[in-house]
Amino acid sequence: MPTPTLAEVARHAGVTPATVSNVLRGRGRVGAVTRERVLDAIAALGYRPHLPARALAEGRAPTIALMVTSIANPFYPEFALAVENALRPAGQFLIICNTAGDPDTGRAYLDQIAGTLSEGVLVMNANLDFDDLRATELRGAPVVLCMWERPLDPPGLPCVAVDFRLAGELAAQHLIGLGHRRIGAIVGSKAHGIHAARHEGFVAAMQAAGLDAGAAPLIYAPDTTQGGYAAAREMLTRRPDLTAIFATNDLPALGAMQAAADLGLEVPRRLSVVGITDIQLARESRPALTSVAVPTVEAAELAVALLRELIEDGGRAAGEAKMCVTSAPHLVVRASTSRAPD
Amino acid sequence: MPTPTLAEVARHAGVTPATVSNVLRGRGRVGAVTRERVLDAIAALGYRPHLPARALAEGRAPTIALMVTSIANPFYPEFALAVENALRPAGQFLIICNTAGDPDTGRAYLDQIAGTLSEGVLVMNANLDFDDLRATELRGAPVVLCMWERPLDPPGLPCVAVDFRLAGELAAQHLIGLGHRRIGAIVGSKAHGIHAARHEGFVAAMQAAGLDAGAAPLIYAPDTTQGGYAAAREMLTRRPDLTAIFATNDLPALGAMQAAADLGLEVPRRLSVVGITDIQLARESRPALTSVAVPTVEAAELAVALLRELIEDGGRAAGEAKMCVTSAPHLVVRASTSRAPD
Incomplete structure (x- = not known):
């Protein structure tokens, strides 16, 4: 026996297909008696709602x-x-x-x-x-x-x-709590771009600790491993006294770790690096990346x-x-x- | 003026909507004269085929x-x-x-x-x-x-x-050409699983070079970074004389590099590692991973x-x-x- 259609259920119940659909989806206003009749028809015909097919028949796609x-x-x-x-x-x-x-x-x-x-x-x-x-x-x-x-x-x-402002704050507080004072920031967007809130949190934590966030080196970079690599390389070459880098995202943080490795700066003994998001790669990198996890x-x-x-x-x-x-x-x-x- | 519909085009051309659809999609048998009439109607009404909406109206989804x-x-x-x-x-x-x-x-x-x-x-x-x-x-x-x-x-x-058999062969030939003789293999599937062809290529290249592929250490591991890490760690602990590892996929190869780092075996000076596929991570890892690229x-x-x-x-x-x-x-x-x- 072929699978009954929505239209057959409707005919059996003496209602419109739209009413059957409303009952199935719990939408629209359907009186208790009509609802009962539709459910009886569904049971009698053994109708199994096939969601996508039904939706398509209604001219929409789920x-x-x-x-x-x-x-x-x-x-x-x-x-x-x-x-x-x-x-x-x-x-x-x-x-x-x-x-x-x-x-x-x-x-x-x-x-x-x-x-x-x-x-x-x-x-x-x-x-x-x-x-x-x-x-x-x-x-x-x-x-x-x-x-x-x-x-x-x-x-x-x-x-x-x-x-995400809190995420930036937590990352900075972690570095400050470990005794870091000369911390560079790599922001993975333009100055007023999407990572601005993360950077604001970083600045707030620096200021709360009495550090001059305005004097901290800052580079706006593409939000990629390569972007973080290039930014960290430039920053660490110019400011070899930095002991930590805060990156607004994990990919630039991973790039910063690679730049440190290429410059012979051991992570974390010589340079600490922290990111934000906690993507799978953060767990898998060597050394594994400290990150502020976001509830994905x-x-x-x-x-x-x-x-x-x-x-x-x-x-x-x-x-x-x-x-x-x-x-x-x-x-x-x-x-x-x-x-x-x- | 609202956008004309397929049905309006059909009415204007004096054909069925299915015929208009056939013309638009280059499907079905439509005579040259009818085709011309449909195209004229499309031009006259300024019809812009809205593919998904039209498809849904026909009860299918593109x-x-x-x-x-x-x-x-x-x-x-x-x-x-x-x-x-x-x-x-x-x-x-x-x-x-x-x-x-x-x-x-x-x-x-x-x-x-x-x-x-x-x-x-x-x-x-x-x-x-x-x-x-x-x-x-x-x-x-x-x-x-x-x-x-x-x-x-x-x-x-x-x-x-x-x-992929060729991919395994190319990887092995590369290692052999560099003078490696004691090469371990990490296969990212079960023995007769999807990576078997890659491993066969590896074995064929070893045999062609007069090496005893049967004596080479071999571990079947999950096709993940962690899987490769655990397999390489076990293999290198048991066989510290190995100078190279062939992995059937990039993720286990990246894991093998991490295991080498944790065991203090410098890559590539002390241990060479090669993978297959050439995913983006292969380019981004440090050291960057040698891999057999697949035309994705x-x-x-x-x-x-x-x-x-x-x-x-x-x-x-x-x-x-x-x-x-x-x-x-x-x-x-x-x-x-x-x-x-x-």
Whole structure:
């Protein structure tokens, strides 16, 4: 016997297919009697809801788009995996959209799939214009910014925020507590770019300890291993007296460790290095990298839950721009930091 | 003026929407006169085909599923990015399916989306049953195995093959050419698992050089940095006379370098290490890893082209199991290998 269709269930129950769909998804207003009739029909026909097929028959696709600059950047796959794990139990699927950091590519993705192929959009730091994201919302596809860096300064779009200023503060406090006074900073974005909050936390901790953060060497570098390598090499050549480097992300921190190795500066005996995020590579590098861990899985789960809420809500809450804040980042001490040399 | 729909174009041209769709996609049999009329209607109405929306209206979704064990494993994001780049120009999108190496999870994915949400399936080494893949084909969703490891031994399913036996041979020849005679092998799969061809190439090169490959230490290990680390540590502790390690993949090779560092064996002065694939981490590690590079982007493009051909073909070629072979892997010499110590 072929699998019964939604339409057959509807016919059997004497209702419209939309009503059957509403019952199955727990959406819309369906009276108790009608609901009972639909459930009886489902049982009688042995109907097994086949989520994607059913969704397609309704002209929509149960997918969520995740916009990233490049999935090959190692943090994003870890986040994507967590998102997919959160989507799967509800029969939703994950579409990966690589923008290559180009707003036009991002806009093309939003135009093409938001609201049609994808019911909602999760945005990592993909260099998208907020105007494009608002236009996407207005077309009926909710957007959630994942990993917003400033919980105290909401972006005016639904978001999951992580206190990255605190992350920078914790990293600096760790170095200061180990006796470091001459600490260089490598910031993996432009001066007012996305890593600014992390750097502000670093500066605040330095000032709180009575250190002159303004005098500390500072380089803005690409947020990559190579970027951190070049920045650290330049910084350590100019300032061989530094005993520690704070990097706003793990990849530049790993690059800084490589630069130290190439300059013959042993980590951590001669130079301590600390990063932020705690990607898998931080655990696997030698020496293993001390890092301020960010709650990646929690952020992914919150982002999916918020996006789903907005989808279910059908745009009624648009404009409210709800923000969820994750639990606090925390320091993970590994082998790349130790007491400052005398 | 609102964007005209496919139905309006069809009405204007006096044809069915299916005919307009066939013209747009270059599919089906459409006479020259009809074709001209449709194209005129498209021009007259200023119709811009909105691929995903149109596809959904036709009850299908222009997505391709990529089945991987875990997108967090660093080779897969590089491949996924290449796949997405190959899909995008044709208005297709990439769904990521993480199987966690579990056949049941893989089967659930195939059941749910192949042939409905996804028009075709690309399979990396995701521990799927071939029977499940054949069942998927029979349901009308073409399947392409990416990175099949044995071009001389086709799998009976459409695939893109890479000569991984040659990759193992090239790695071993490189070490032998540098004067190494006592070489250990770390194989990142079970004895008859997916890396067996790579190991066979290693053995063949050893034998061709008159070396006793059977006497060479050999450990089957998990295909991870940690797996390679533990295997190398065990091997080098038992056999401190080894001067080189061949690993069948880059992650175990990187782990072997870490084990050498922890044992105080300098790479490459005291121990040479070579891997296979040439992932980004191979370039970024210190010392940078010598590896046999596999044509990842080419394999992704061939896989997408083959899958698209099978989709366009509408299952007519099912059973033919076409195989495309990529260009040959090639050695990339970096800092982890040097002449054998005297």
